Amino acid sequence: MQKPRARALGLPFAGTTGPLNAITDVAGVTVGFTTLTDPALNMRTGVTAIRPRADKGVPVPIWAGHYALNGNGEMTGTHWIDDAGYMIGPVCITNTHGVGAVHHGVTQWMIEHYAEFFAQDHGWAMPVVAETYDGVLNDINALRVTPDHAVAALWAAKGGAVHEGSVGGGNGMIAYQFKAGTGTASRVVEIGGQGYTMGCLVQANHGRRSDFQVLGRMVGQLIPEGVFDRGLPQKEMGSIIVVLITDAPLSGLSLRQVAKRAALGIGRGGTPGGNSSGDIFLALSVANPGPMPQRAGTVLSKMEVNGEAIDPLYMAAVQAVEEAVVNAIVAGEDVATFKPKGHIVPGIDTTRLAALF
Template sequence: MKKQRGRELGLDFQGISGNSNAITDVPGILVGQTTLTNSSSQSSLGAQSQVRTGVTAILPFGHDSEPRIAHAGMYALNGNGEMTGTHWIRDAGSFLGPICLTNTHSVGIAHHATTKWMINKYREAFAQNHLWAMPVIAETYDGVLNDINGQHIDEDHVLNALNSACAGPVAEGNTGGGTGMICYEFKGGTGTSSRSIEVGGKAYTLGVLVQANHGKRDWLTVLGEPIGPVMRDNLLFDKETGSIIVITATDAPLRPDQLRRIAKRGAIGISRSGSPGGNNSGDIFLAFSTANARRLPQLDAPLQSMTHLNDECLDTIYQATVEAVDESIINAMLAAEDTPTFKPQGQLCQAINPEELVKLLRKAGKCR
């Protein structure tokens, strides 16, 4: 039976969500996932393997065959992780192509396969011009639950995630790149949420997708309540060793410098559930807008123009970002399933108990 998300359980999250309460509520954005689960293959180190990994693909402009750039900004709260393409995002304020999330040891194959997908998808532009592909590939480490050294993700797995991307609800928890991830020592993974907002009399949507693999149980806070000190079963770590990737998307027209400020609010979003940003954690955030989409600069006109919101209007977007990041993390945990550990073997990474969580929050007046 499908698990209930935070709002379905009555958790008192603030803000108005979109139809699917997902990043795909932003018009045009599609998400596809490949999930690998196998316990019978051979490990790279010769022992029995456990495969719990995958790929999550985000397509800012769907399956359009004409290449268009998305304006973007990024921020790293703690840089113990990887997100490719970010040097150019910092300098140019934009990127071309999909975003893929996977595990640490599969960044290379994901980049290779996504580049191939871009060359084929934008075949005419690549054939007629000297173009280069620098897709955004980000990672978190799943080696506790997955034989990460086996590098089980291949080109077809990445291409399947890209080609299967669609609109509507996004599967959370043990799915895609989040399949083998751990969050606050509970099972973590893929999570998403969205907000419907109004700025200057116009309606916009903001959506977030996280790959949540961070935090110690002691830190866990839900809707302001210290949950971690109470829910103490099946602790896994002496110290925090994970990461989180936060992708924020909107159709609001924003400049790259404004999007970087929105990306920075991802740090406030993850702090709501208790994380201070651990030393071993790669806490990396990307924000992009589908408004003002343009042809590649190499193919575009010399004189450029764009519409963007006044800086004085950004507080509404900042708040929506913080709220949606926090809710995405909790949704990832609530959707997750118990998973046995691979390294070390013999332990269990438990999913958070929704009944116990609801009981604690209802007592505090934070759950309907």
């Protein structure tokens, strides 16, 4: 059963959320999971799949921008995003050693799902697959994630409420030395009389307990018990992947600026973005649907929010990322470690957290 989310505990986050306070508040966005848990096999991992569009047959470009605060991690497909300002297909998140298998699975899914495009055009698949390291709670070297797990997560994608914590790629993840994983949130804003939604999903696997803040309170120092750090370097280890999706019409350049704001969102939680952390962010816009560029005319026409009016979307991104990280943490429950064995990574005591507010 899903534990109460951060707002249900009385934490007074700023901003107005969408109906679900989830990335799926953006119309057409769906999320699916494959969650792999077997203590007998030291297995706690999985795949998270995000489908920004419900396209089929021929892909519809998704306008995109990317930013890496610290690059000790992986997100495939970003070189093309940086050059072209768009991507096609889904986004998947898994563990560090699962990137190749998930990339293979997503490519297979895209070839089947966009069959007309790949049959009639010189179609290519360049999936976006990102990762964080789950080797403390999962035998990551056993390579349990397979292409079929990615395909299953994609077919499982649906709208509505999004599960959080130990699901999908977030199954084996730790944030601020609490059990964490998958978290989501959303914000709605108005620009020029038009309402827009900013949705966020994170895979949180970053931070040191002593740095952890929630809404300006030093929660990590007020709840210091149960810190698991035995056998680990005394520095920030892990990573965070942030995916932001909006229905606001934005260019690739503006979306790169939105992606940068994810750094401010995670910074509100206290992390400095440590050298051993991969903090990699993707921002997408589902506005301006249209044909693949090779099937479009010579001159393209698109709507775009004026950069002089974009600040509410920046704030929406910062607020949604901040809350999504806390949602990932409050969903966590105590989990036994794999490497080294014999310890527990605790879920946060939500009663004590609520009492602080």
